[in-house]
Amino acid sequence: MNNFRKYWQSFKEYLQIEKNASPYTVKYYLNDLEGFFSFLNAEGIANLYEVDGRIVRVFLNALYDQQLSRRSVSRKISTLRTFYKYLEREDVVTTNPFSAIRLPKTESTIPGFLYTKELEKLFEVNDLTHPLGQRDQALLELLYATGMRVSECQQLVLENIDFFIGTVFVMGKGRKERYIPYGKFAEIALETYIQDGRKTLLAKSNQPTDVLFLNNRGFPLTERGIRDVLNRMVKKAALTVHVHPHKLRHTFATHLLNEGADLRSVQELLGHENLSTTQIYTHVTKDHLRRVYMKSHPRAND
Template sequence: MHNFTASSKEFVEYLQIEKNASRYTVKYYQNDLEIFFGFLDQEGITSLYEVDQRVVRLFLTSLYEQQLSRRSVSRKVSCLRSFYRFLERENQRITNPFTHVSLPKATRPIPGFLYMEELEKLFEVSDMTDALGQRDQAILETLYGTGMRVSECQGLLIGDIDFSIGTMLINGKGRKERYVPFGRFAEIALETYINEGRKTLLSKAKLTSNAVFLNSRGAPLTARGMRLILNKLVDKAALTVHVHPHKLRHTFATHLLNEGADLRSVQELLGHESLTSTQIYTHVTKDHLRKVYMNSHPRANEQ
């Protein structure tokens, strides 16, 4: 009998040590493996060696019967393909039953973004005489001003910000580091918060912290805490659109492309490993492209 738990543990160690996978990737893969192992138990399959094309088809059918999205099913197949590839490397007697599994590509949703009028409303609601208001404004300016992920913003340390040259060191996915510039608005908001509001918040804590963004008790702010803060700001601004931290990242990319930034530069700023990930933002600039065309092409309008 093959030990499912032991194989899963070895695979997770491989992801963490050799692949530098983020804790989110590890968490999702562990969950996908548990679902797969649960299916094998239901089918009375006691060994990973017994899994063949027939078993794989049954597994996929069970996923579709649960009405999972194509994207969710694709991720599970990707996880299990990697898992069996790892097992193949460790044991030559096992073959990868997921090698030739093909799934229809899921249509990638067009990312939502905010218009400048909506952004302006968000930037106007924080009380800059209050420690928490200064923090909230600094979070907004940082997320929009750099396009960083909420997890990257939450993990930002004081030493990561270099005000002398206006850049931040961001620790991204897969422990990859990148430097990102920030502008005057973000600089003012961060300097105000760090020199005033952050000191007030830090004085409430029992332990010191190098984290840039702190909660009301002076402890490092969590990613969930940032989302709650953004929800409150949206309510204060009386916006009807749903705004989450990632939408500010989408907005950052969209506004840069609309103003003529090249895709390769935006890829570097976002920390995307592949240009394909960045290309999705070109879909939300079609209105802008039409305006450019109408204003620039000699035969677009009657003279």
């Protein structure tokens, strides 16, 4: 394993500095590399340039023996393809043994989303006379109004919110910047929280910070904290569905498309690099599809 450590470190720096990869992406890439290096050591392979098509097939068989999902296997292959492409650039190897490997087809899943009535229950559970209730309402309104990722929400600072034009500045994956508009409900919730509840929470810590969302001790709310807030709201609303921050992102996209927003606009709002990523949200409810048909087809009605 020590023979490979320097390449592990240099690849990590490449992901962080040149690719601007998110901490989660770096973590998964490096974990996949650790597993691959362990496999090479077990096979008695001391150099990365020794890996050829035969070794790759043995490695793939080892992955399938672990009964990993197709998605996990696909990710590991993609990681190693990127790793060897980097090694080619650095003249460590002359060929990429993973370049000809076809990724296994992954199961196509439709993102879950909340219906309007389920959302209404969530919006009604918070005590808006209490600082934490004001914070939770602002958090919920903002996540649904913008469709931002939980990591993007957790990083927000006060100056990211522009009340004059009603937009929030977001730093997305790969440090890509975008501005997302928000509506009246989010505006009211944010103003109430910032002018009232946030000041009360901040006084508890006695440590100034411009981070937007604070915990009950006045310190910045973590991503785990945001998920816990949502879980508590779900319990209060007595919802039987599982709600996580990403489900609000799914709901944001689905509701926009169901109401006639074009795919390119939704792509830009979500911060997707490829349109194909956004197309997963083009599913619609049967009721909506029927309404569109009955309204639009010339011979749907008398």
